[in-house]
Amino acid sequence: MSFFQNIKNQLAGLKIKSKLKKNTRKKEFHNLESSKSIGILFDTLQEKNHSVVKKFAEDLSQKGYKVQTVGWVNANELPDFGVAQKIVFYTNKDVKWSGEPIIPELIEFTNTKFDLLFVLTKSEHLSIKYITQVSLASCKVGSLTDNCEYLDLMIDQGKNNSIENLISESLKYLSQIKK
Template identity: 30%
Template sequence: MILKGFKAKSNKKYLNKLLSERQVNVTDNKVVSLGVILNIDEFDDFEAFRKLANQIEIRPNRLKIVAFSESEKDDLNSWDECHNPKDFGWNGKINNLELQEFLNTKFDLLISYYNDEVLELKLMTTLSQAKFKIGILQTDERLNDLIIKTNLKEFDLFKKEILKYLTILNKINNNE
């Protein structure tokens, strides 16, 4: 139990170091790839993200969704990838090759769809090599480049806001 606390403290320290060094570099490059990080304990409709990707005109092979759950149940494996706290080591080290591969992918857009203050989710968002990050309002506003303040259950509103801001930022062509 004590080691778990030390591990969490080392990961928080690493997270704060990464966030303080973060350089935001927003360009007007079009979005052609999308990564999604979501907390399956809060929101489990990953078909909604497929529909969103389709609206942004992202090909299915350029969409990657990873889920995170604080529990370690086996029934969550119906997802493409579902990770849990065991996939994280000390000082932000990732112990899962698939998760590390996701984080190393240079997505044009990353959506972090979670509300809970979970250290591992924050690490995933921060460690992602995505060029532009969008998320729900968090206590730490350094995590994302664009923050949309909505309730997790209001996905249609979130989607509408994403489409609006990506159009304004010239990242997508909105043909509506």
């Protein structure tokens, strides 16, 4: 990591800490039975992620959950799949240098008090970190990484780091745990 990127990350971390002091969330564990609203945050760094998450969100909606999905596109312009979807896609232009959202849809997603927030990415992009940490979701679920202290349930994927495996393992543990 470059010297300037390191300073940028440290300043963004301070901005996140400041925001967390003002916006305290109510931590409460939820499993699949106790959840009513679900947020999904993912990246489109791998082409298949979009279709896998779209199907996952549709499956959850059909089961009666209120689902909102946000996908990060590592570009300055949205590709064609970002138009007329139930998924809110955002680009690097839609966030500040610190990762803080500037578009209303992303701000609303961050401020929504989901029962469960699925973080379906290992990306270290500042916007992913910002949204995950500042989110008011009661229970945050994601992959075990070096910087996952902001998650409430961390899934160790072992050697299979696919998004399909993360979804499958998350659902398995959430259905087994009794509230």
